[in-house]
Amino acid sequence: MNTAIRTQMSIHTEVMDLLNNQIAMEMHASASYLAMASWCDQRELLNSKALFYEQAEEEREHAMKIFKFINDNGGSAISPTVVNVNNEFESLLAIYEKSLEQEIAVSDSIKKIFKKARTENDFVTEIMLQWFITEQAEEEDKFRSIIDLFDLMEGMPLKMIDERISKD
Ligand SMILES: [Fe+2]
Numbered sequence: 001m002n003t004a005i006r007t008q009m010s011i012h013t014e015v016m017d018l019l020n021n022q023i024a025m026e027m028h029a030s031a032s033y034l035a036m037a038s039w040c041d042q043r044e045l046l047n048s049k050a051l052f053y054e055q056a057e058e059e060r061e062h063a064m065k066i067f068k069f070i071n072d073n074g075g076s077a078i079s080p081t082v083v084n085v086n087n088e089f090e091s092l093l094a095i096y097e098k099s100l101e102q103e104i105a106v107s108d109s110i111k112k113i114f115k116k117a118r119t120e121n122d123f124v125t126e127i128m129l130q131w132f133i134t135e136q137a138e139e140e141d142k143f144r145s146i147i148d149l150f151d152l153m154e155g156m157p158l159k160m161i162d163e164r165i166s167k168d
């Protein structure tokens, strides 16, 4: 078999670049959730703390899913540098609002790659990203429900609101 055929990628080059950016975005989300977990941990907000430690793990898993996908398909996955992680937060509500904002940005990015894959007839990437589209809808819904809880329980002590937040 000639080298050109052996090294051929099943993913489109520009799509691969976008996927590498997505790895960086997922790792940044992971680091950001870790900072949020620390804030909650220091304030004994037990359910929120557990939720954000878990989120940090999940985002890393998302990054790894894409990382392995690129390499499994003949591409080059790039280990990203994670910079500009915010460790200071105003309140628990601000943390959840930031989380929702972050998830919406990730959803938009995934949809953009999905569209590009479709335009380039990169079916293998399109199929892989279907899982992420569903996952993002669930993630956004999770944070929207928690923010609703703050509205419903307005004026209640923070620890009581935290107790009503489901850990997963
Ligand atoms: Fe993610």
Ligand SMILES: [Fe+2]
Pocket: 029, 059, 103, 106, 139
């Ligand atoms: Fe997420």
